[in-house]
Amino acid sequence: MLGFQLLNGLTFAALLFVVASGFTLVFGLLRIVNLAHGALYLLGGYVAYEVGGRSGSFAAGVVAAMVAVALAGLALDRGLLRFVKGQDLRQVLLTVGVGLVLNDLFLVIWGGDAFTVPTPEALQGAAVVMGVFYPKYRLFVLLAGVAIFVLLWLVMNRTRYGALIRAGVDDAEMLSATGVDQGRLFVITFMLGSALAGLGGAMGGAFLSLYPGADAEILVFSLAVVIIGGRGSLEGAAIGALLIGLLNTFGQVWFPELSYFVVFGPMALLLAFRPYGLFGRAA
């Protein structure tokens, strides 16, 4: 039983990491708190549901979700956020507005029913891990989460693009003074962050269901992950995701109605000592 719950916590953490890493990248480099991130997650889920269901291919659904949400991110960045560049409070409220509109739009298109993204046959059924029967698909989510962490870590630490992002997180002004084309870097990062939200929606939509309000739930958890980990920190997001994922799972088992206290109590306590999170610095 304990092993089962542990795996539940770890798979949820993997999903949270994917969604929160996109959020923290954008927050870290562009200083944009994108509160439409939850809506982008839900959009990814719905697109994966439609494309995956019609083509019969889970992979096609995932790719379509990432592309569609990256394009939505591009439209959001170029179409709206561009006009309030550098004014963070206006940006935040703008993305809140976008999130509300998108949610309402989803309600019109997909209604209030819950959907699940269909999984491929190879990932259906259960496998035996650590002596417990466990759904194969959730194990796949766990592995995918780890793979994406490794991939992002390599990009951030071993490529020129990653070095530019890290430099931008530390000191955006200095970076632009060295002659780097920030505009392009920002657009690419915003699209990458959005694509990660879309990927999360496709992954999560197959084992948590998609419904109006799912975006707010995932947004709360992602915010907590980013707040714990610190702005723009990949490692912080991973640690935060593990913490929140495990606390949430065990909290739901032991104190079903009060799980929110179990999850967010430690976050509040941490913030009392480190207001900018584990790896974060003031923006």
Add this chain to the structure above:
Amino acid sequence: MRAVFILAGLVALASMPLLLPSYQLGIASEILIFSVLAMSVNLLAGYAGRTPLCHGAIFGTSTYVVIIAAAAGVPVWAACLLGVAAAGGLSVVFGIIAVRTSGVYFLLLTLALGLIIWGICLRWTGVTGGENGLRGDLRQGWLADSQRLYWLILVVGAVLTFAMWRLVRSPFGLTLRAIKDSPSRMAALGHDVPAHLFAAFVASGLFAGAAGALYALFNDFVSPTTVALPQSVEGLLMAIVGGVGNILGGLVGAFVLIALEQFVSAYTERWLSVLGLTAIAIMLFAPQGLLGLLQRKSQ
């Protein structure tokens, strides 16, 4: 001269129950309640330079407590005080966590804290009734009459508004405004910046709680929607529409947004879309609010 205007305004507001049919009177009551919420947001956003996104949650916590306490047999007036006290207690916790940050990080933190309250109200079914919410039993006896209720809201709202107006004009309010302009300078001058921000946060939370208690009397029903994010966004938008840093602007903002909601709801169910588009439009074209827009046009 200003005193005459304010007096005329109050007389006009007080005569509403004699002029308006009961449905429109309900809307007027709602405007008065939400203008108090908008003013409490403005206290922080406009004077302390800290924009919060948790005031819907503080407001709604008070509403929940009033309805739960009254259902447990507490007299209505005492239940209202309990609601305000709960909002104050919540603000103390939020304030301790949030006041050390500023700018967008402050907004992010208060947003997360507010969402936690929403999650708790949604999941703690045994106490909050979960998604179905709780129906109160407050509108009895003296309060059953909507005209009397309106006058009660008006009197309490006017007193609260006066209190906030005095607060921002007091030495404390002036210090807050100086902190908004330059926290480091005020710290260097020997002012305790975190303590001032904390006090402002708690005061603002108490006012939001008072608005929430009035809302409990008015609505007699509470559900997670009352503590959800759109509520906080609406409160903040009202403050911004009325003009950040202008306490009485809250009344204008509440009037504009609620009138818009009523108007839109008559034609379509897509109020959230309209709210979202309104937020986008205000951020793009009128971040200083309607009054700011008018001033800019006239220059």
